[in-house]
Amino acid sequence: MREVLKHLPALEISSSTVNRPRIHFYGDASGENLNCLDRSCCDVSRHDIWLGGILVLPEKVLPGCKPKAVGFSIKITTLPVWLLNCPEAIHIGFFEAIAVDLWRRLLRSWVDGSFLINHIDNAGDCYNFVSASSRCPLVQSVISSFIREDPHTDGVFWAWLGTARNYGDCPTRLYRMEILKTALDVSLVECSEDDIPWDTYKSEYSAISRMCCSRPAKRRKK
Secondary structure, eight states: OHHHHHTSOOOOOOHHHHTOOEEEEEEEEEOSOGGGOOTTOSBOGGGOEEEEEEEEOOTTTSTTOSOSEEEEEEEEOBOOHHHHHSSSOOOHHHHHHHHHHHHHHHSHHHHTTSEEEEEESOHHHHHHHHHTOOSSHHHHHHHHHHHHHOSOOTTEEEEEOOGGGOGGGGGGSHHHHHHHHHHHOEEEOOOOGGGSOHHHHHHHHHHHHHHHHHSOOOOOOO
16 A cells, blocks of 8 residues: 555645635524415415524634624515425425525625535435435425535535534524624624525426436336
8 A cells, every 4th residue: 555655646735725714604494383384375474484594703704803703584474386386395404404505695705715614403404415415306406506506515514513502593583693692793684585596496496306207117126
């Protein structure tokens, strides 16, 4: 092995890449009785669905400046018709995936040029983003959108963490947000549910559905 290594070309390490400031993103979602959604009604306000995310900024990004963290908090009051008509279950993992996707759209200017560590408390979503695939077509539509937005994801690291340690849980439960604002000096960006790219997810979902329907059924082994 030593002889083999001697003949291998040296590995070039870019100092600018290694020394990029690290930013931690915490995303989450919450909702009540999602298994009882009325598919005939677009109004879902009674289910109290929230999306939230927090970017914790290092001193290298904003030395001596405030805020030390930025984030977003969105309440979903209506769902698109195409989503309500789909046969898949509309579950919390789908909304948590959307919360992760939204940082690129709402907080991107804070992230460019940094090494981002995504913290997710949903183990399924964490594995799905790492593998860029999901068994759920709805979650896959969000992941596909995430990758198309920026196919170069080498500057993103995925990590699971427990719910109790997830800062992103606070923007989805406003009574906790006041505590977090005091601890981290969080500044929330202006946004609303209109910023959720439902049309993009619909397009991705339609493509995935067509691809799944075109696959031949596998024969069961006797």
